[in-house]
Amino acid sequence: MIQIQSLSHRYPKAAVPALDNVSLDIAQGVCVGLLGHNGAGKTTLMSLLAGLQEVRQGEILFHGKPMAEMSRAERQKIGLVPQDFAFYPQLSVWDNLLFFASLYNMRDKGRLKDLLEKTDLTAHKNKAAKHLSGGLKRRLNFAVGLINAPELVFLDEITVGIDPQSRRFILDSVAELTQQGVTVVYTSHYLSEIEQLCSQIALLQQGRLVYSGGLSDLLESQTASVRFITEPVLPSETLAALGAQPIDRNGMMETFQTASEVYAALQKSGATIRYFQQGHGSLEAFYLDFLRKEAA
Structure with missing residues (x-):
C-alpha cells in the first residue's frame, strides 16, 4: 500500500537531518509499530506520510501513486489521531463531530452516531469537550480521526495519560480496525501496546531506519545472549568463567555462552536461580537492550 523510497528530511538550520534515506514498504491491512526514542524521526515520518509536510527528498507512493499526484478524495482516505487533542474544547462532542464531518463534505449523521456509540460517548453528546475527563477526551480525539472512514490511519501516542478502562477500549478499537483491513501506523511509549497490536515493526535511530520486519522475527533473531539473576550473586570467579557481565543494578547478568x-x-553453583532467559522475551526487553547498547 505504501512505498517509502529514499526519504530524507532536514529542518531549516538543523545540524543533522530528521530523516536520512529511509526506505520502507507497508502492506495493506497491517498494523506497524513505529519505534524510536525522542528525536529519532517518528513524528517527522508520520507528518510526511500524512501529508502535513512537503516531501522534498525521496518519494512516498500510495498504491503506486506519488503523494503529489493524489486527488483530494484519495488524500481524504488518510486519517491521523495526534497525541495532542485535535478538537475544539468549547464545542460539544456532537458539534465537534459535525464540524469535522463538514470538512470532508460528509452529511451521513448515521456514521457520526455510530462513532458516538463505538467510542461510548453517546451519553456525553451534548457536553462541552473541555468538560470531559481525560479518557473521554482521548475517545473523542479517536472518533474525530475516524470520521472519514480512513483506509490508512496514523495513531500517535493516543493512550497517553488515560485510565485503564479507556486504554483498553482504545486498544480494542485499534485491533478492530486492522481486522477490518485498515492499515495502521502506531506509535506509543507503552511497548506492550505495540507488542499486542502490531505484527510489523519499524525502528528509527537518529533518523535512520535500523530495522523493519515482523515482530516475531525481531525477537527470535535476538537469541545470542543469556540473562540470569541468582541469589546470592555468584562469586566473581564463577561469573568470569561464564563470561557474564552485569547489565543493570538489580543483579541481572548477561553472557553469550x-x-x-x-x-x-x-x-x-548451588545458588537459587531467580531469573533465566535466552534472548528477549518481549519487545520492551529488546528495546531497552537496544538503547543500552546504543548508549554504550
Missing part, C-alpha cells in the same frame, strides 16, 4: 551450559553451571 549457550543456554544449556549456563544453566548447568548455575545449578552446580
